[in-house]
Amino acid sequence: xxxxxxxxxxxxxxxxxxxxxxxxxxxxxxxxxxxxxxxxxxxxxxxxxxxxxxxxxxxxxxxxxxxxxxxxxxxxxxxxxxxxxxxxxxxxxxxxxxxxxxxxxxxxxxxxxxxxxxxxxxxxxxxxxxxxxxxxxxxxxxxxxxxxxxxxxxxxxxxxxxxxxxxxxxxxxxxxxxxxxxxxxxxxxxxxxxxxxxxxxxxxxxxxxxxxxxxxxxxxxxxxxxxxxxxxxxxxxxxxxxxxxxxxxxxxxxxxxxxxxxxxxxxxxxxxxxxxxxxxxxxxxxxxxxxxxxxxxxxxxxxxxxxxxxxxxxxxxxxxxxxxxxxxxxxxxxxxxxxxxxxxxxxxxxxxxxxxxxxxxxxxxxxxxxxxxxxxxxxxxxxxxxxxxxxxxxxxxxxxxxxxxxxxxxxxxxxxxxxxxxxxxxxxxxxxxxxxxxxxxxxxxxxxxxxxxxxxxxxxxxxxxxxxxxxxxxxxxxxxxxxxxxxxxxxxx
Numbered sequence: 001x002x003x004x005x006x007x008x009x010x011x012x013x014x015x016x017x018x019x020x021x022x023x024x025x026x027x028x029x030x031x032x033x034x035x036x037x038x039x040x041x042x043x044x045x046x047x048x049x050x051x052x053x054x055x056x057x058x059x060x061x062x063x064x065x066x067x068x069x070x071x072x073x074x075x076x077x078x079x080x081x082x083x084x085x086x087x088x089x090x091x092x093x094x095x096x097x098x099x100x101x102x103x104x105x106x107x108x109x110x111x112x113x114x115x116x117x118x119x120x121x122x123x124x125x126x127x128x129x130x131x132x133x134x135x136x137x138x139x140x141x142x143x144x145x146x147x148x149x150x151x152x153x154x155x156x157x158x159x160x161x162x163x164x165x166x167x168x169x170x171x172x173x174x175x176x177x178x179x180x181x182x183x184x185x186x187x188x189x190x191x192x193x194x195x196x197x198x199x200x201x202x203x204x205x206x207x208x209x210x211x212x213x214x215x216x217x218x219x220x221x222x223x224x225x226x227x228x229x230x231x232x233x234x235x236x237x238x239x240x241x242x243x244x245x246x247x248x249x250x251x252x253x254x255x256x257x258x259x260x261x262x263x264x265x266x267x268x269x270x271x272x273x274x275x276x277x278x279x280x281x282x283x284x285x286x287x288x289x290x291x292x293x294x295x296x297x298x299x300x301x302x303x304x305x306x307x308x309x310x311x312x313x314x315x316x317x318x319x320x321x322x323x324x325x326x327x328x329x330x331x332x333x334x335x336x337x338x339x340x341x342x343x344x345x346x347x348x349x350x351x352x353x354x355x356x357x358x359x360x361x362x363x364x365x366x367x368x369x370x371x372x373x374x375x376x377x378x379x380x381x382x383x384x385x386x387x388x389x390x391x392x393x394x395x396x397x398x399x400x401x402x403x404x405x406x407x408x409x410x411x412x413x414x415x416x417x418x419x420x421x422x423x424x425x426x427x428x429x430x431x432x433x434x435x436x437x438x439x440x441x442x443x444x445x446x447x448x449x450x451x452x453x454x455x456x457x458x459x460x461x462x463x464x465x466x467x468x469x470x471x472x473x474x475x476x477x478x479x480x481x482x483x484x485x486x487x488x489x490x491x492x493x
Contacts, residue, residue, distance in 0.1 A: 020067055027074050036083035037097055037473065039481075042449030043089050044082045052080060087471060087478050088451035093248070093276050096308040096471035100371040104364030105310050115148070115358045116350025117336060118343055125347050128362040134369075135301060136317050138281040140294030145318040145325055147352050148361040152275030153193035155300035155316040156242065158325075158354075160184060160197050162298065162318070163240040163269035165328040172328065176202050183231035185209045186242040187219040189252060191273055194242050207236070216405060217252030219243055224262050240269040245290050246277025249458055249466055250404075251411030253277060256292030264295075272296045275314065277409060279306035282374060283381040289408065306384065306410070306470050307377060309365045325352035380472045384410045388469040391479040400487050404461065410469040413458075416441060416486050418493030435462025437493060444489045451485055 035041045047055060056076055065073075083089060085097035113121045115128065132146040149155040163184075164171060170178040182203055186194045188210045195205045209231055212223040228238050241263050243254035256272065263270040272293055278301030280286050281293070293299060297319055304313035318325065330351035337348050350358065369377065388410040395401045395414055399422060404413035416437055424430055438455035445451050455465050467482065 016067070020070070023067075023071055024074055027071065027078065031075065031078040032083070032085065033097065033099075033102075036078075036085045037087065039087050039478070041083070041086070043086045043452050044446060044449050045080050046447050046449065047080060055080065082452065085471075087473050087475075088481065089471070090468050090482065091452040091454045093305045093468055093470065094308070094311060095468070096473055098308045098310065098368050098472065101308065101310045101364040101368040104367035107367075108360045108363050111360075113360065114350075114356075115360050115362075116348065116356065118347035119341070121360065124360045124362060125349060127366050128349070128360075131362045131366050131369075132315060132317065135278075135315055139296070139299055139317060141317075141319050143321050145320055145323070145352075147316055147325060147349070148358075149300075149314045149316050149353070150355070150359075151312055152191070152273065152300050152302045152314050153196065155275070155314055156191065156193045156271070156273055157197035157200060158316050159242070159269075159271040159298040159300065160194075160203070160240060161201055162320075162324055162328050163271070164201070164203075166269065166324060167239050169327075181234075181236040182207050183209055183228075183236040183238045184240040184242065185211055185224055185227055185231075185238065185268075187211050187213050187217075187244055187247075187254060189213045189217045189219075189247040189250065190242060190244050191248055191275070194273075213252070216408075217247050217250035219254040219259060221255060221258040221262055224259060228262070228266055228268075238266060238268055240271060242271045242273055244277075245272055245274035245293065246280070246409055248276065249411065249456060250413060251276070251407055251409030253289045253408065256290060256295065258292075260292050260295035269298070270296045272299045275300045275302040276305055279303060279377075279381055280409075282307075282378045283385070284378065285382055286385055303365050306381060307365070307368070308380075308470070308472055309368055313361050313365050329354055383472065384469050384474075387474055387476065387479060388412055390476055391467065391469065391482070394479060394483060398483065398487075400490075401483070404458075404464050412467040412469065413464055414467070415464045416490055418490045420493060431462050437490065438463040438465055440493065441486060441489050445485065448489075450489075451482065453482070 084092070084095055089095050113124065115121050115124055118125045128148060136144045136146060149158060164182065168179055184198065184203070184207060186208060195208050198208050199205050209227045211227050212220045214220055224241065231238050241259060243256060243259050245253050245256070260270055274290065274293065277290065278299065280289050299317040300314070301317065302314045303309040304311050332351065337345065337351055339345055350356070372380070388407060391412050392403065392407065395403055400417055402415040402417055404415070407413070415434055417434065418437055421430060421433060435457065442453070442455055445453070453465050453467055455463050457463050
């Protein structure tokens with residue numbers, strides 16, 4: 001009987017399964033979408049780890065639970081999770097909730113397919129290529145290749161691997177034995193994934209040469225030239241330069257044209273980590289920040305950040321038209337990539353990546369783009385810049401805040417100066433005492449649930465706040481709230 005009656009759903013009861021899902025979707029709409037995006041609700045319901053474990057009852061048991069209990073589990077998970085869609089969540093480079101992108105994510109999860117062959121993902125194979133083609137066109141390429149990756153860190157790692165393979169194709173079979181000592185170059189403001197990738201790929205973190213950045217966090221091309229000369233003098237072979245368009249903390253854009261000139265002179269692969277700043281290409285007003293990006297060999301771009309496409313949506317774009325991705329990563333698994341299929345096997349894109357199973361990440365961006373249009377997404381980017389500028393001007397009006405620097409992007413970095421330090425800026429321990437303020441205020445805001453904003457030290461600077469203006473639902477009122485709330489939280493310091 002078990003063989004003749006497949007279990008299509010919960011306990012074989014399709015009606016019960018549908019009812020469960022309708023109830024869960026109802027909870028999501030009420031608790032995440034409605035309440036989670038309401039400024040009158042908390043960003044988070046903070047609990048200490050041991051208490052949270054007890055509240056969630058995390059233990060997995062032999063016996064199953066009732067549907068009522070399962071629905072309560074869903075409510076508890078949502079209640080104690082951080083609402084990244086909340087208009088007062090400023091903590092990361094991603095935030096907000098686009099309903100069309102969410103619809104795409106729901107459809108994606110429901111279909112539960114893998115993006116490796118046309119036979120099981122025909123819609124998404126064609127869709128991914130169309131989306132990548134659009135992103136490449138915004139970079140300035142009329143042709144090329146690309147793939148969606150599980151995060152910008154992996155995109156950066158792929159770029160390093162591709163650059164190495166292009167120069168030393170024997171390394172795919174012979175490994176590190178086929179390589180001389182290699183050197184890659186990146187700014188001291190780069191994302192940490194560059195060093196992680198070098199370690200993972202067997203190059204070692206010592207192969208990463210850190211190029212100096214100026215006071216605004218931009219790579220200094222003259223120091224790049226110097227570092228290349230030093231590496232060659234030490235017997236290493238330079239092969240790649242990784243620049244950043246939109247650094248994580250300061251939001252700096254490296255000078256792409258000048259760095260591209262250096263790469264051209266030395267025959268180096270140019271990779272642009274535009275995971276954060278790539279979406280600026282949609283704005284006619286601000287895309288000049290990425291002037292020269294069309295000269296890159298590869299670009300990492302995360303639409304899940306500034307465009308709010310939803311985690312995760314990370315594209316690696318290539319100027320290459322020689323099928324480098326598949327040559328570098330392919331292994332021709334005969335049970336997946338048969339060459340005698342009844343359709344064009346070039347549509348089987350799974351061998352371009354290191355993964356086997358690969359989630360569909362194109363639908364949420366495609367559906368959002370269909371709904372918003374390029375013009376709508378451009379307005380979203382321009383609005384973020386405008387709100388960041390508004391926040392900066394409001395900061396300057398208050399003695400309680402000190403700007404780290406004038407931003408060129410939507411990262412607004414500043415110190416909150418409490419009453420006890422406002423007349424002591426010249427004192428010897430001013431910087432040390434100021435650095436203790438942000439962690440205190442962060443704890444207070446999280447425990448209260450009023451908002452979340454990140455802080456960090458940076459170089460010789462003590463802890464300061466990094467405000468990220470990315471949520472498309474933000475208004476000037478949210479900027480005002482941020483400043484007022486910090487003043488409320490720190491009035492006794």
